[in-house]
Amino acid sequence: MSADLLSQVRRRRTFAIISHPDAGKTTLTEKLLLFSGAIQIAGSVKARKASRHATSDWMEIEKQRGISVASSVMQMEYRDCVINLLDTPGHQDFSEDTYRVLTAVDAALMVIDAANGVEPQTRRLLQVCRARNTPILTFVNKMDREVQEPLALMDEIERELGMGVVPFTWPVGMAKHFGGVLDLRRDQMRVFSPGEDRHHDDDEIIDGVHNPVLAERFGMSYEQAAGEIELVREAAPAFDEEEFLTGHQTPMFFGSAINNFGVKEVLDALVELAPAPGSRHAIQREVKPEEPKFSGVVFKIQANMDPAHRDRIAFLRVASGHFERGMRLKVVRSGKELRPNSVVSFLSQRRELLDEAFAGDIIGIPNHGVLQLGDTITEGEALQYTGLPFFAPEMFRAVEVADPLKTKQLRAGLTQLGEEGAIQVFRPAAGSVLLLGAVGQLQFEVVAHRLEHEYGVRARIQPVRYNVARWVTCDDAKELQRFIDHNAHRVAFDAVDAPCVLLEYAGELRAMQDNWPKIKFHALREHA
Ligand code: GDP
DSSP, X not given: OOHHHHHHHHTEEEEEEEEOTTSSHHHHHHHHHXXXXXXXXXXXXXXXXXXXXXXXXXXXXXXXXXXXSSXXXXXXXXXXXXXXXXXXXXXXXXXXXXXXXXXXXXXXXXXXXXXXXXXXXXXXXXXXXXXXXXXXXXXXXXXXXXXXXXHHHHHHHHHHHTOEEEESEEEESOGGGXXXXXXXXXXXXXXXXXXXXXXXXXXXXXXXXXXXXHHHXXXXXHHHHHHHHHHHHHHSOOOOHHXXXXXXXXXXXXXXXXXXXXXXXXXHHHHHTSOOOOOEEBSSOEEOTTOSSOXXXXXXXXXXXXXXXXXXXXXXXXXXXXXXXXXXXXXXXXXXXXXXXXXXXXXXXXXXXXXXXXXXXXXXXXXXXXXXXXXXXXXXXXXXXXXXXXXXXXXXXXXXXXXXXXXXXXXXXXXXHHHHTSSEEEEESSSSOEEEEESSHHHHHHHHHHHHHHHOOOEEEEEOSOOXXXXXXXXXXXXXXXXXXXXXXXXXXXXXXXXXXXXXXXXXXXXXXXXXXXXXXXXXXXXX
């Protein structure tokens, strides 16, 4: 392996920002881009953001697709590092998409609204990070407002998320009296000044967190903060890199994204603390990022990003090697060859033509259905990466066309939307009406809308009696077939023909397990 490959891998940082809607994720994303020099003008991320409050207004969501509903990717350089930032959709109905995005990152940045503390969506996303031992950095935002006491917030994060919290900075005052943060590691104070215009790191710095000047200037706010950091120093554990890297400890930073305050510390922490890409598990073996041969995994597919081109882009996380435009690649699942000539990278949200990429980078490969979610792509080696989750849907609908002559278009559209992961499509073992499975109601609305506008099919989406789905497997193929035949009225096959049993009540599952002891029931299916 070449030293050059290794040094390219080492300077990569690939992370996702996670938060509850309104905590300030968009604002922080924009400020990170601004501070890294990737964009010049504030407001360009914001301007493209969907109106979150119109969650039932799927027309609006549709309009903004590709930016907000779906996760987008941004690349920037900061210090010596190449940072890949993956945005995650905020609406909980799209959490499946978010979960998959989280399989493509090496770290996560959690944004918390200091007034609201830990909110439901943060909690859910954090569970996924914890399950994968993803290292997490915490940014407590909106210190310029009337917020919770920092000690209470720290306690809440620890309790709710089950993680040790290690403050790297500590706020002095809040709202009108927000004076800045004490940087506990650099032993200095960064003085707050409001305003969105500063692009550079020109905060006023006062040396020494015990500098008597601080008490004079910030009075009670400083006295209180000084008392708190004594408490914290006694009670909180010291920062332990290993604990952080396994997702058991999170460094915590305070700031105000809208005022550009505390943003640079987060960027520095990403570069200094977040890990470079590591080895990834394939069924066959462990793959090192600096191995010379290219490999990658598709974690997201998005159809028709640009309606004018009806294109379909597979988002691929590079797992190893060096990607070059025009190289000959293989889709391991199908054995099909792929020679991507037009590959896009995502430099601060402009889609640009990409020439090369290394482990940790995200590339977009336009294709016409050759690539599916979970696909592994290599230079020829038979590798299948694991860990891309599909969750058993919790809501089901039957879908039929209003005009029977459009049945073919319906199937084509649903196949594509299914492969994209927008919805799960099931073909019943008995009967011909296709079933849709989702984790949130909004998914059905978006699918109906997209079927009509992208595939010209007006679909009738109707309730069905199912509420629970489990994928079924068995070491004994005959026994599995016997199960399927016996339960044909409630077995359906998903996009990759994996059999699934559909039930009305969770209680039925228990009885079924008792009756079929050799069959395994799964709420999660990994990889294609
Ligand atoms: P997202 O839903 O997490 O992406 O949140 P946004 O970035 O859109 O922010 C939600 C709202 O909070 C917007 O009105 C922002 O202007 C505001 N906001 C973001 N950061 C701050 C901050 O540091 N202080 C204050 N006061 N408001 C903020």
